[in-house]
Amino acid sequence: MLRNLSLGTRLNLLLILIFAALITFNAVDDYYRQHALIRQDAVDTSRMMARQIIETRSYLSSVLTDEPRTNQNLIPQVASTRIAASISKGTKYTLRQTSLRYRNPENRPDPYEAEILKKFNNNKATEHVEVTKVNGRELLRYLVPMVADQSCLECHGTYESAPDYVQKRFPKGHYSYNYQVGEVIGAISVSIPMADLYVTIGKNLQNDLLYSGAIVFLIVVLAGALFSRFIVKPVAQLSATLSTVAQTGAFDTQLPAHGDDEISRLIITYNSMIKELDSKSIQRKESDERYRNMIEMARSAIITFLKNGKIVIVNRSAERLFAMQRSDLIGMDFFDFLSNGNALRQDLDQSFTEEPAWEGLTVTREIRDIRGHKKNVDLAISASQGDGNPIFTAIIRETDHD
Structure with missing residues (x-):
């Protein structure tokens, strides 16, 4: 089907396909780049938020001495938990502390956090990042372990060394005691919904496609114009000229x-x-x-006819011989004017196809003119090729004048 279309139409279709391919490639590439950038931004945000809590906790541990024993609000773990809640308040992010051996029920780990905390205990990883699905929603989960230092043992060391208000709330034997320095005591957990980030990807992708699509479109249009001017137009002009020459012979x-x-x-x-x-x-x-002038001057009748006998050229002598006008003779069957014309037709067919190459034929035949008068004539017949088909020329000389 494409072969039946003009060169310009095929060029336009090719340019459309190139434009569509470039836009599609750009869209896919842009989507994955945006996806990677958004995800990395979410990871960086999670890492920064978790770092704020860790630094706050470390700072309180370094500047406070006996204050936490009299004021539980100054316990670094408690203070950092409340700061985390304050940071994430009013946002779609979740920032909190969690532990397998928790005291605050709000710090109880969900199943995913519990699994990661176990891994922290086993392999001493420094952080964990993963996009997971929870109730059909994609969440970026980021956890960084908290390691117990000497200040943590004020409340999480032995039962006997803990402040009175801790001992009252958590009796001896509670699993939140007996931590060692360097042991994973919990983790900072950040959860970020990916749906809102994907909306950002969609907006960025739309803007990028409009911008890049406009540039690609202009490039394709410019390329199409150049192709049309310097290739399609000259070829179309050449094709049209050849067609005109073939039809008119000019x-x-x-x-x-x-x-x-x-x-x-x-x-x-x-x-x-x-x-x-x-x-x-x-x-x-x-x-x-020159050929026509020559045969016109000839005293003998000359007739040129095709293989099927159709007369195509006659001279004046032939007009006199057959008593017909030239316009009437042209197109008639030469063999119809001969007695037993079919025999001559067969002789010509056979002689022309025989080897060696046909050199001519001279025969004596009886002819009839338009009035029915018969005359004996000598026919000297030669042949030539015209468009791959034989053309015969007969020189006719009368042998009597009855």
């Missing part, structure tokens, strides 16, 4: 050629070819004219 149409590229050389070749054809056409016409 071999005098030349096309302008600019430059030395392939299209220009093709046009130059066409001009040379058409010039040669024009010269040969003129020579052929002159040759035909």
Whole structure:
């Protein structure tokens, strides 16, 4: 089907496909780049928030001495928990502390956090990042372990060393005691919904596609215009000229050629070819004219006919011989004027196909003119090729004048 379309139409279809492919590639590439950037931004945000809590906890541990024993609000763990709640308040992020051996029920780990905390205890990893699905929602989960230092043992060491208000709330044997320095005591857990981030990806992608699509469109349009001007238009002009030449036989149409590229050389070749054809056409016409003048001056009747007998050329002597006008003779069957014309037809067919090559035929036949008068004549018949088919020329001489 594409072969039936014009070169310009096929070029436009190709440019449309290129434009669609570039836009699709750009959209896919942009989506994954945006996705990676958004995810990395979420990880960096989680890391920064967790770092704030850890630094706050470390700072309180370093500046406070006996204050936490009298004021539980100054316990670094308690203070950092409340700060985390304050930071995440009013946002869609979740920032909190969690532990397998928790005291505050709000710090109880969910199943995912519990699994990661166990891994922290086993392999001493420094952080964990993963996008998971919870109740059909994608969440970026970020956890960083908290390691017990000496200040933590004030409340989480032995039962006997803990403040009174801790001992009252958590009796001896509670699992929140007996931590060692360097042991994972819990983790900072950050959860960020990805749906809101994907909305950002969609907006960024839309803006990028509009911008890049406009640029690609302009490039494709410019490329199409250049292709059309320097390739399609010259080729279309050459094609139209060749078609006109084939229909009219006017071999005098030349096309302008600019430059030395392939299209220009093709046009130059066409001009040379058409010039040669024009010269040969003129020579052929002159040759035909000389041939016609020659046979017109001949005293013998001369008739040129095709293999099927159709007469195509006659001279004045032939008009007199058959007592017919030239316009009436042309198109008639030459063999119809001969007695037993079919025999001559068969002789010509057989002689022309035999080896060696056919050199001519001379026979004596009886002919009838339009009035029915019969005459004996000698036929000297020669043959030539015209468009791959034999053309016969008969020189007719009367042998009597009855």
